[in-house]
Amino acid sequence: MHEFQLINRYFSKLTSKNKNSLNLNDDVFFDKSKKLVVSVDTYVEGTHFINFKKPDLVIKKIIRSSISDIICKGVKPKYYFIAGSGNKKSFTPTNLKKISKSLKQEQNKYNIFLCGGDTTYSDKLSFTVTCIGFSQKIIFRNNAKLNDDIYITGNLGDSFAGLNILKKKIYTNSLLNRYFENKYYLPNLHLKLSKKLLSFANTSIDVSDGLITDLEKLINKQKLSYNINLNSIPISQNLKKLIIQKKLNKLSYISRGDDYQILFTANSAKSRIINKTAKSLGIKISKIGKICSNSQKSKIIDQKGNKIDVKTKGYFHRF
Amino acid sequence: MHEFQLINRYFSKLTSKNKNSLNLNDDVFFDKSKKLVVSVDTYVEGTHFINFKKPDLVIKKIIRSSISDIICKGVKPKYYFIAGSGNKKSFTPTNLKKISKSLKQEQNKYNIFLCGGDTTYSDKLSFTVTCIGFSQKIIFRNNAKLNDDIYITGNLGDSFAGLNILKKKIYTNSLLNRYFENKYYLPNLHLKLSKKLLSFANTSIDVSDGLITDLEKLINKQKLSYNINLNSIPISQNLKKLIIQKKLNKLSYISRGDDYQILFTANSAKSRIINKTAKSLGIKISKIGKICSNSQKSKIIDQKGNKIDVKTKGYFHRF
Numbered sequence: 001m002h003e004f005q006l007i008n009r010y011f012s013k014l015t016s017k018n019k020n021s022l023n024l025n026d027d028v029f030f031d032k033s034k035k036l037v038v039s040v041d042t043y044v045e046g047t048h049f050i051n052f053k054k055p056d057l058v059i060k061k062i063i064r065s066s067i068s069d070i071i072c073k074g075v076k077p078k079y080y081f082i083a084g085s086g087n088k089k090s091f092t093p094t095n096l097k098k099i100s101k102s103l104k105q106e107q108n109k110y111n112i113f114l115c116g117g118d119t120t121y122s123d124k125l126s127f128t129v130t131c132i133g134f135s136q137k138i139i140f141r142n143n144a145k146l147n148d149d150i151y152i153t154g155n156l157g158d159s160f161a162g163l164n165i166l167k168k169k170i171y172t173n174s175l176l177n178r179y180f181e182n183k184y185y186l187p188n189l190h191l192k193l194s195k196k197l198l199s200f201a202n203t204s205i206d207v208s209d210g211l212i213t214d215l216e217k218l219i220n221k222q223k224l225s226y227n228i229n230l231n232s233i234p235i236s237q238n239l240k241k242l243i244i245q246k247k248l249n250k251l252s253y254i255s256r257g258d259d260y261q262i263l264f265t266a267n268s269a270k271s272r273i274i275n276k277t278a279k280s281l282g283i284k285i286s287k288i289g290k291i292c293s294n295s296q297k298s299k300i301i302d303q304k305g306n307k308i309d310v311k312t313k314g315y316f317h318r319f
Numbered sequence: 320m321h322e323f324q325l326i327n328r329y330f331s332k333l334t335s336k337n338k339n340s341l342n343l344n345d346d347v348f349f350d351k352s353k354k355l356v357v358s359v360d361t362y363v364e365g366t367h368f369i370n371f372k373k374p375d376l377v378i379k380k381i382i383r384s385s386i387s388d389i390i391c392k393g394v395k396p397k398y399y400f401i402a403g404s405g406n407k408k409s410f411t412p413t414n415l416k417k418i419s420k421s422l423k424q425e426q427n428k429y430n431i432f433l434c435g436g437d438t439t440y441s442d443k444l445s446f447t448v449t450c451i452g453f454s455q456k457i458i459f460r461n462n463a464k465l466n467d468d469i470y471i472t473g474n475l476g477d478s479f480a481g482l483n484i485l486k487k488k489i490y491t492n493s494l495l496n497r498y499f500e501n502k503y504y505l506p507n508l509h510l511k512l513s514k515k516l517l518s519f520a521n522t523s524i525d526v527s528d529g530l531i532t533d534l535e536k537l538i539n540k541q542k543l544s545y546n547i548n549l550n551s552i553p554i555s556q557n558l559k560k561l562i563i564q565k566k567l568n569k570l571s572y573i574s575r576g577d578d579y580q581i582l583f584t585a586n587s588a589k590s591r592i593i594n595k596t597a598k599s600l601g602i603k604i605s606k607i608g609k610i611c612s613n614s615q616k617s618k619i620i621d622q623k624g625n626k627i628d629v630k631t632k633g634y635f636h637r638f
Contacts, residue, residue: 041402104333116347122443126404128447132357
């Protein structure tokens with residue numbers, strides 16, 4: 001069973017009396033009257049991170065993945081709570097020092113504060129991060145409009161290349177190794193863009209499960225489809241090189257997630273302000289397609305104009 | 320390393336800039352300006368609950384343990400978020416139905432709402448519950464006053480008897496089995512007392528780790544001691560019977576936690592209003608001792624007036 005099915009079937013009804021809950025159909029919870037935004041995410045060793053050999057980097061990735069949920073909604077994160085379950089091997093004094101140092105660095109970078117949590121013994125290492133921000137409004141899912149342009153920040157696919165290098169599925173030189181591994185561990189979040197998004201994005205999500213999966217999540221309750229140009233999907237010069245060198249499939253690389261870029265849609269009249277914002281903040285923002293009516297099926301078009309199937313949609317938790 | 324040492328050594332400094340954090344030295348986080356109260360707790364199979372053979376009861380225990388943190392601070396819980404990690408065996412459709420039904424029942428009982436969470440795959444079953452309430456003020460830890468009376472709600476020890484019965488360490492008749500197992504799984508929280516506490520309690524905590532451990536946590540940053548009368552510590556008629564029948568040690572039973580009763584201190588001038596509140600709400604509240612100066616050591620006095628040592632202080636997570 002997909003986690004979406006699980007939530008829809010067993011848990012959505014628990015929120016029915018509560019209009020603020022978004023029926024669990026968003027990455028964050030928003031209480032408009034309290035101006036409160038909350039996200040909760042769990043990270044399990046072996047599933048969300050390979051291992052704990054680099055606790056400093058794992059912790060940074062976990063914190064960034066968590067606050068990314070809130071940032072992509074147009075909200076600045078303020079507090080975080082971290083609940084760690086692990087054993088003596090994971091929580092050695094050396095590792096604890098590294099964890100503490102990494103948290104401090106992330107706090108300074110994103111202006112957030114540790115406000116609590118829990119530490120429990122378990123032979124399986126996992127972390128649950130609760131993140132809280134405050135805002136008058138947020139950008140919801142399922143609020144795309146017909147003919148909206150679809151945008152993405154930064155580049156996609158570098159993180160998946162990093163994962164493959166860490167898993168020793170791809171071999172390359174040490175410079176490229178370091179570049180991609182850093183992209184895997186240290187996603188670059190666009191905190192400065194966050195508040196600006198509220199003025200032009202109709203709907204938004206962070207790309208954590210993969211571009212196509214997250215795009216489908218973004219409009220899953222709407223009678224709409226999407227039309228994406230493969231050529232417009234932004235990738236780094238380093239990934240371009242790697243794709244040519246190793247004969248990789250671009251589409252499978254941009255569909256595997258862990259990118260933490262912001263995917264959003266906006267009215268075409270907003271394209272000037274979006275370009276201006278991108279320039280002034282020094283953030284790459286690419287137009288990659290359009291929101292269409294559901295009289296046509298969602299499609300991805302390659303450079304020759306051919307419609308292509310998406311086989312690797314992204315990551316789902318199955319139970 | 321104790322979890323307290325771990326928090327003090329590595330994580331307290333991360334909250335230094337933030338006056339609201341209580342330096343991680345409380346069960347909840349309180350942001351006075353936002354009137355926000357947050358608790359985060361993790362429950363791991365084999366550590367916090369024996370197994371998942373009774374998912375309906377385990378889920379109820381987890382929810383009650385979580386909201387107990389907030390209720391004992393004088394605050395009504397409003398929202399909860401549950402992050403579950405498990406595998407197909409734990410999250411079967413039958414179990415999911417039971418979990419959903421239990422959550423619904425707890426929501427009705429305590430007027431709380433599920434607002435989000437996460438579901439992830441893991442071969443180790445665990446849950447992290449984030450609970451949120453709103454309040455102008457809360458009852459802090461480490462705010463006991465010299466000569467305060469020490470009070471406890473309800474009875475202690477029934478839950479530990481239930482655990483021992485479930486672990487087959489104690490054998491008794493099926494009626495008593497059911498009584499104690501229910502006390503283990505379904506702690507009776509005093510939601511109605513919660514707001515009233517603000518008017519008389521100087522400091523408070525819920526008894527989750529054991530009476531003595533939690534009493535020491537309650538005043539650990541203060542130059543104070545406590546004086547407890549063993550005889551005054553309230554236990555149920557059923558536990559009295561069991562203690563006589565099985566020649567158990569009362570002190571070890573009331574020191575093992577999972578009781579989720581509220582332990583608080585109050586000025587002796589408040590004793591009339593406390594008794595009146597207890598009567599009007601139909602809640603048992605017992606005076607069990609006094610807060611003393613630190614010129615004397617903390618002590619527990621038995622019915623013969625002898626000072627006794629506390630060997631089993633309660634539960635600590637060690638790493």
